[in-house]
Amino acid sequence: MAAAAATVPSPATSFPSTTRKATVLSLRVSRRFKVAASAAASPGPDPSPAFKSVTAFAPATVANLGPGFDFLGCAVADASLSLGDTVTATLDPSLPPGTVAIAGITSPSRPHLADRLSRDPLRNCAGIAAAAALQALGVRSHAVSLRLAKGLPLGSGLGSSAASAAAAAKAVDALFGSLLYRDDLVLAGLESEKAVSGFHADNIAPAILGGFVLVRSYEPFHLMPLPCPPALRLHFVLVTPDFEAPTSKMRAALPKHVAIKHHVRNSSQAAALVAAVLQGDAGVIGSAMSSDGIVEPTRAPLIPGMVAVKAAALEAGALGCTISGAGPTAVAVIEGAEKGEEIARRMVDAFLSVGKLKATATIAQLDRAGARVISTSSLE
Amino acid sequence: MAAAAATVPSPATSFPSTTRKATVLSLRVSRRFKVAASAAASPGPDPSPAFKSVTAFAPATVANLGPGFDFLGCAVADASLSLGDTVTATLDPSLPPGTVAIAGITSPSRPHLADRLSRDPLRNCAGIAAAAALQALGVRSHAVSLRLAKGLPLGSGLGSSAASAAAAAKAVDALFGSLLYRDDLVLAGLESEKAVSGFHADNIAPAILGGFVLVRSYEPFHLMPLPCPPALRLHFVLVTPDFEAPTSKMRAALPKHVAIKHHVRNSSQAAALVAAVLQGDAGVIGSAMSSDGIVEPTRAPLIPGMVAVKAAALEAGALGCTISGAGPTAVAVIEGAEKGEEIARRMVDAFLSVGKLKATATIAQLDRAGARVISTSSLE
Numbered sequence: 001m002a003a004a005a006a007t008v009p010s011p012a013t014s015f016p017s018t019t020r021k022a023t024v025l026s027l028r029v030s031r032r033f034k035v036a037a038s039a040a041a042s043p044g045p046d047p048s049p050a051f052k053s054v055t056a057f058a059p060a061t062v063a064n065l066g067p068g069f070d071f072l073g074c075a076v077a078d079a080s081l082s083l084g085d086t087v088t089a090t091l092d093p094s095l096p097p098g099t100v101a102i103a104g105i106t107s108p109s110r111p112h113l114a115d116r117l118s119r120d121p122l123r124n125c126a127g128i129a130a131a132a133a134l135q136a137l138g139v140r141s142h143a144v145s146l147r148l149a150k151g152l153p154l155g156s157g158l159g160s161s162a163a164s165a166a167a168a169a170k171a172v173d174a175l176f177g178s179l180l181y182r183d184d185l186v187l188a189g190l191e192s193e194k195a196v197s198g199f200h201a202d203n204i205a206p207a208i209l210g211g212f213v214l215v216r217s218y219e220p221f222h223l224m225p226l227p228c229p230p231a232l233r234l235h236f237v238l239v240t241p242d243f244e245a246p247t248s249k250m251r252a253a254l255p256k257h258v259a260i261k262h263h264v265r266n267s268s269q270a271a272a273l274v275a276a277v278l279q280g281d282a283g284v285i286g287s288a289m290s291s292d293g294i295v296e297p298t299r300a301p302l303i304p305g306m307v308a309v310k311a312a313a314l315e316a317g318a319l320g321c322t323i324s325g326a327g328p329t330a331v332a333v334i335e336g337a338e339k340g341e342e343i344a345r346r347m348v349d350a351f352l353s354v355g356k357l358k359a360t361a362t363i364a365q366l367d368r369a370g371a372r373v374i375s376t377s378s379l380e
Numbered sequence: 381m382a383a384a385a386a387t388v389p390s391p392a393t394s395f396p397s398t399t400r401k402a403t404v405l406s407l408r409v410s411r412r413f414k415v416a417a418s419a420a421a422s423p424g425p426d427p428s429p430a431f432k433s434v435t436a437f438a439p440a441t442v443a444n445l446g447p448g449f450d451f452l453g454c455a456v457a458d459a460s461l462s463l464g465d466t467v468t469a470t471l472d473p474s475l476p477p478g479t480v481a482i483a484g485i486t487s488p489s490r491p492h493l494a495d496r497l498s499r500d501p502l503r504n505c506a507g508i509a510a511a512a513a514l515q516a517l518g519v520r521s522h523a524v525s526l527r528l529a530k531g532l533p534l535g536s537g538l539g540s541s542a543a544s545a546a547a548a549a550k551a552v553d554a555l556f557g558s559l560l561y562r563d564d565l566v567l568a569g570l571e572s573e574k575a576v577s578g579f580h581a582d583n584i585a586p587a588i589l590g591g592f593v594l595v596r597s598y599e600p601f602h603l604m605p606l607p608c609p610p611a612l613r614l615h616f617v618l619v620t621p622d623f624e625a626p627t628s629k630m631r632a633a634l635p636k637h638v639a640i641k642h643h644v645r646n647s648s649q650a651a652a653l654v655a656a657v658l659q660g661d662a663g664v665i666g667s668a669m670s671s672d673g674i675v676e677p678t679r680a681p682l683i684p685g686m687v688a689v690k691a692a693a694l695e696a697g698a699l700g701c702t703i704s705g706a707g708p709t710a711v712a713v714i715e716g717a718e719k720g721e722e723i724a725r726r727m728v729d730a731f732l733s734v735g736k737l738k739a740t741a742t743i744a745q746l747d748r749a750g751a752r753v754i755s756t757s758s759l760e
Contacts, residue, residue: 071648216652216668217645224655224664257637263674265597267647268451272596274651275604278658284604288596294643 046140050177053090053377058166059210059367060084060152061159062236062331063202066292066322067270073159073202074212076236077367082109083238084367085163086149086374087126089171095143100130103145113150121146125192129165132188133172136180144172156240157325162203165192170208170371182209183221185371198251203325210370212277229280234366237313237332237340238324239347241357245303250326253298266294282335286319289333296322303328305355312350316343337363426520430557433470433757438546439590439747440464440532441539442616442711443582446672446702447650453539453582454592456616457747462489463618464747465543466529466754467506469551475523480510483525493530501526505572509545512568513552516560524552536620537705542583545572550588550751562589563601565751578631583705590750592657609660614746617693617712617720618704619727621737625683630706633678646674662715666699669713676702683708685735692730696723717743 060083063073077083095101100121107113121127126148134144146168152160169188173180180188189204205213205223212226228234258266269291276284290310300306300323309330313321317339318332330351332343344361351359440463443453457463475481480501487493501507506528514524526548532540549568553560560568569584585593585603592606608614638646649671656664670690680686680703689710693701697719698712710731712723724741731739 067647068651069647070644071651214648214651214655216648216664222652224652226655254640257639258643259637260634260674263638263643263646264450266643267447267449267650268594268596270647271448271451271594271650271654272602272604274654275594275606275658278655284596294640 044138047137047176047179049091049142049175049379051175051376052379053088054171054174054373055086055088055375056167056171056174056371057081057086057374058084058163058170058207058371059369060238060364061162061203061206061325062238063159063200063325064292064295064323065273066289066296066320067266067294068202068214068273069266069292069295070200071202071215072212072270072273073206073215075206075210075367075370076238076364078362078364081374082151083158083362083364084151085126085160085167086151087130087164087167087171088147089130089144089168089175090147090377091175092143092145095145097141097143098134098139099143100127100134101143101145102127102148104147105150106148107150109151110153113154116154117148117150123195124148125161125164125196126168128192128195129189130168130172132191133169133180133185136184136188137173137176139176144175146171153240155244157245157323157327157329158238158240159203159207159325161196162189162193162207165189165204166207166371168192170373174373174376183223186223187221206370208371211366211368214274226274226277228277228366232280232282232366233336234282234285235334235337235340236364236366237318237334237344237347237361238329238364239309239332239344239351239359239361240329241303241305241351241355241359243303243328243355243357245326245328250299250302253302254295255298258294262293266292282333283319286333288320289322290314290320292322299323299327303355304357305351305353306330308354309347309350312346313343316346318343337365424518427517427556427559429471429522429555429759431555431756432759433468434551434554434753435466435468435755436547436551436554436751437461437464437466437754438543438550438587438751440618440744441542441583441586441705442618443537443539443580443705444672444675444703445653446669446676446700447646447674448582448594448653449646449672449675450580451582451595452592452650452653453586453595455586455590455747455750456618456744458742458744461754462531463538463742463744464531465506465540465547466531467510467544467547467551468527469510469524469548469555470527470757471555472523472525475525477521477523478514478519479523480507480514481523481525482507482528484527485530486528487530489531490533493534496534497528497530503575504528505541505544505576506548508572508575509569510548510552512571513549513560513565516564516568517553517556519556524555526551533620535624537625537703537707537709538618538620539583539587539705541576542569542573542587545569545584546587546751548572550753554753554756563603566603567601586750588751591746591748594654606654606657608657608746612660612662612746613716614662614665615714615717615720616744616746617698617714617724617727617741618709618744619689619712619724619731619739619741620709621683621685621731621735621739623683623708623735623737625706625708630679630682633682634675635678638674642673646672662713663699666713668700669702670694670700672702679703679707683735684737685731685733686710688734689727689730692726693723696726698723717745
């Protein structure tokens with residue numbers, strides 16, 4: 001750990017700190033944490049570590065879900081947990097107390113991806129979320145180094161940054177005995193999202209909580225988990241083309257205003273989607289997801305083949321299909337996994353034949369657990 | 381009955397008919413009924429009466445509920461059933477088969493109101509809905525006369541026209557053995573709403589079904605009842621000022637376009653409202669109802685005192701407050717009836733002191749039953 005820590009002396013994420021940059025970050029973090037019931041606001045007890053090391057996994061997430069633009073999302077995972085990111089948080093006595101360092105980044109299935117991610121904890125999703133979690137916990141006497149294993153591609157619309165942030169916040173919290181409330185963890189992750197991909201919680205909230213989550217409001221901060229009946233066997237066909245669709249460009253494509261009748265139509269479909277999730281109606285979940293008349297029509301043309309991919313998915317029997325997050329991943333929803341492979345094949349074919357893009361498909365389930373600890377190392 | 385029927389020979393609502401006007405109405409009705417599983421589309425069996433006479437009640441309704449503008453509504457009723465309309469449908473052999481006549485209109489608590497309503501069944505909410513129900517049933521050999529008892533004021537934002545239509549459709553259906561599906565009844569009532577107050581189902585759907593109803597879409601026609609847990613003791617303080625707020629004027633006040641951020645905010649609050657109804661969270665129901673940032677801000681200033689009335693309701697402990705339908709009634713929501721009288725008094729005071737309007741208050745409960753038969757007379 002010493003070598004990694006040496007390359008990242010970064011008092012910038014420490015708490016307390018005397019550098020100007022750190023003060024600014026600290027103030028910003030404090031403002032966000034004013035609604036949290038944790039130790040962030042005032043210097044409470046300095047918590048003791050519960051483990052030497054904790055490894056946490058956080059799943060991929062599908063934000064927007066069509067008419068739920070900017071306020072709905074759900075977590076998805078495959079059986080092998082390859083669809084998500086893993087972070088190991090380890091106590092590191094070689095670092096200045098209260099700080100975070102990035103000790104290593106790996107990306108087993110995409111060798112070059114790890115090189116694209118910053119080792120500066122202030123510029124790394126996991127680092128920022130870990131620092132915010134440390135601050136929320138009120139940790140002043142210990143420091144943490146992180147090892148990040150990226151399972152998700154970047155900029156694919158599957159909540160890659162949120163998965164790193166969620167796993168980091170969860171691992172750090174567990175390292176100190178899991179003292180934070182659910183909302184504190186989401187707010188820690190939101191600090192990271194804000195810095196990296198924009199101030200919206202529709203990825204980070206389901207990445208932490210699992211299942212479907214409604215981000216009702218930010219002031220006050222109010223998340224509503226939307227539990228769906230256990231019998232609902234919701235699956236997602238996720239097809240990611242080899243195409244970069246930066247969130248900023250996709251955001252710029254959004255209409256500034258919408259006609260009142262489109263507002264009413266999209267709102268009623270979003271409300272129907274929420275009701276269908278709570279009532280376990282896969283058919284309505286699918287058709288509501290497919291119904292966005294505001295955002296999808298402006299973004300789909302920017303992703304070559306997307307319109308044809310959606311048509312192919314529906315024709316092959318998907319209950320619904322839309323763009324995952326800001327894209328370019330297309331997400332189709334099905335009940336049960338039976339039709340998954342055929343639908344995936346048709347969607348991949350459509351990306352290739354119409355969009356001239358290679359694409360890879362994964363069949364995932366709704367992930368009801370969200371960020372979770374997958375292993376721990378005891379204190380000596 | 382003969383006298384009333386003589387004044388309304390009206391083949392215009394008959395089925396089948398040879399007049400041009402009737403053909404137009406019939407075609408329009410048929411189009412609406414194409415999704416109904418009833419006898420409307422093809423001439424099925426001509427149903428036999430089950431009773432000589434049926435009396436049905438339908439409750440008042442609160443449409444919009446803040447951010448649910450044009451797609452959410454709920455039914456409300458007080459213990460004495462004064463907050464709704466009652467229709468008696470009677471077989472009338474003196475009328476041409478397949479027709480409807482208005483035999484009488486009373487308004488016990490508002491003597492002059494009955495005079496303002498048309499006796500022409502084509503221009504009367506109850507008449508139009510009854511004719512549409514007869515057609516949906518496929519009744520060709522019998523005719524029906526209606527007696528309407530108005531419990532609701534007109535143009536108050538409490539779904540007065542929908543209550544008449546719902547009670548009429550329900551009474552006619554029951555007269556012939558309750559053959560129609562729930563959606564057929566709503567579509568019959570929607571014919572009436574379309575003619576009288578606009579093509580929207582957010583009053584007629586809850587007036588028929590009871591409880592909270594989400595009007596998801598019209599093509600295809602899809603209603604989603606939103607059952608709330610039995611333990612939820614939702615009450616409504618309804619305060620109606622002595623002020624005319626015609627739906628057309630209130631509609632004209634609507635913005636044509638909304639900013640995307642307002643769209644997102646309102647949609648997320650509407651979705652939260654739906655989730656809270658299904659989960660039985662009165663606090664979130666109230667605060668979500670109070671949160672409309674699109675329609676209420678444009679309409680409230682047109683109702684003298686409304687802004688102060690809302691503030692008074694919230695200050696007195698209401699969980700939320702908004703305009704009921706297109707107004708001018710203000711609706712506050714509370715859990716349990718305990719605070720109802722105090723909140724009602726404060727709201728009435730605010731209408732008087734700020735709006736210079738006299739107002740009357742009613743404390744109602746969520747009406748979970750919707751339109752129902754309250755008495756029948758057997759066939760001889």
